[in-house]
Amino acid sequence: MIYFLACFFSILLPFWSYLFYKTYQLSGYRFGDFFNIIFTKGLAFGDKNRLKLTKRMIRAIICHMVICTTLLFCIFIFVKTPGLIFLDVLMVYLFSPLLLMLAHICMLPIENCIKLYYIKKAKKKLAQKDVKIIGITGSFGKTSTKDILTSILEKSFKICKTPLNYNTEMGLTRTILEKLDDEDFLIAEMGARHVGDIRKLCDIAKPDYVVLTTVGNQHLETFGSLENIEKTKNEIIEYSKTNAPIFVNCDSPSSNKIYHNCRKNKFATCRFNTYAYATEIIYNRHGSKFILHLDGEELEVSTKLLGRCNVDNIVTASALAYYLGISKTDIIKAIKNLKPSPHRLELIENNKICVLDDAYNSNLTGAQEALNVMSTFRGRKIVVTPGLVEMGYEGSSANFKLGSYIADIAEYVIIMNEVNKNYLLSGLISHNFDREKIFFASTREEQKKILATLTCEECVILFENDLPDNYK
Secondary structure (H helix, E strand, C coil): CHHHHHHHHHHHHHHHHHHHHHHHHHCCCCHHHHHHHHHHCCCCCCCCCCCCCCHHHHHHHHHHHHHHHHHHHHHHHHCCCHHHHHHHHHHHHHCHHHHHHHHHHHHHHHHHHHHHHHHHHHHHHHHCCCCEEEEEECCCCHHHHHHHHHHHHCCCCCEEECCCCCCCHHHHHHHHHHCCCCCCEEEEECCCCCCCHHHHHHHHCCCCEEEECCCCCCCHHHHCCHHHHHHHHHHHHHCCCCCCCEEEECCCHHHHHHHHHCCCCEEEECCCCCCEEEEEEEEECCEEEEEEEECCEEEEEEECCCCHHHHHHHHHHHHHHHHCCCCHHHHHHHHHCCCCCCCCCEEEEECCEEEEEECCCCCHHHHHHHHHHHCCCCCCEEEEECCCCCCHHHHHHHHHHHHHHHHHHCCEEEECCHHHHHHHHHHHHHCCCCHHHEEECCCHHHHHHHHHHHCCCCCEEEEECCCCCCCC
16 A cells, blocks of 8 residues: 555656746746745745746756656665655655756756857847847836837837847847847847846847836845845946947936946936926826926927836936937827836726736835826725735835835725735734725635625726735
């Protein structure tokens, strides 16, 4: 019987390992991050994120299964006592993460060679193209600014941009190899979670033009300090081309610091009396209106995009577009026709219910702005949020503040994260929020059931941030 159970568990090992594979992939194939997730947040249960069988993931799975199968084979051949066989099989289960680490180490030289091959191929292709590179980085607002800039430029130029969140080395490499043709500009979103990440991206595609969006404490958990974040974001300036114009959203202390330390041809945006900034900002459920001050001229602008953060992104993108020769008239027309980037303060109207989808946001400034937008709507206001993550040592205070901001605007709250629950709850209660209007859900099914009891005609629901399955 014990021997049969040992065989049965051996067969089930790949299914057990699925959760480790999924967590490994969500950690970006970084083993330090992988173990940090396992020991601080747990395995990636849930169906929000599915394991993507990329070529790299398939190679890792095969290597891991070869190691596990070899161990199981040795156990069944050399161990004669059924009880010990069963115990050894359980040990393989127990040490599956360590065996995955061994597979990672075994595959690392191969993966590095494959990675370097494709990067070299992308750099060679880029060298053969007459294309100018616009590099965009920052703590938040990168994707929105990229999409806005593309919309303004595409009437006059042929544009290739990194799709979705392809802001890593391989994401940029794939864009160059698979999408770049005979375009005038490659707009490259450059993301980072560790010091040196931007430098690596600039080594692939050295920017001719640089856009630095708001810099703050996003990904503080992996960077370790705000100084490291500033240092990493500054890499796009340091490793851009010598004569590259630098456009910096100075509406944060860190961005402003980077701007003032920059010795290249630079343009400040989004602060009063800079090269480009906005005043008289008004927004409601139909969009935003403001005065765009661009190179000394005042322009009346309207857009379907919501919130101050989007206005800042528009301003910075407009500044670069104008520098590249787009007329102010054409800029105004393009701004009027802008569509929101998915999950970035995107308004979705369903009969008499409004949904503000800000699921991609994970910073306090953006969350506060989303709540400000929500306050302009009529009807019952419901916030669904897991709080803010990857905030490091500022996580508790940031989520406490978020709770207090929510209390000032919303009537009902659904909290989706165990880790942040107490901090959000404390912030809500500190502003005398009614406890009976605070709900907790651990799955989307629970969330839907609660929402079904709370929604009514002319209500607005704000989805503030969303988390992958490795967050509880």
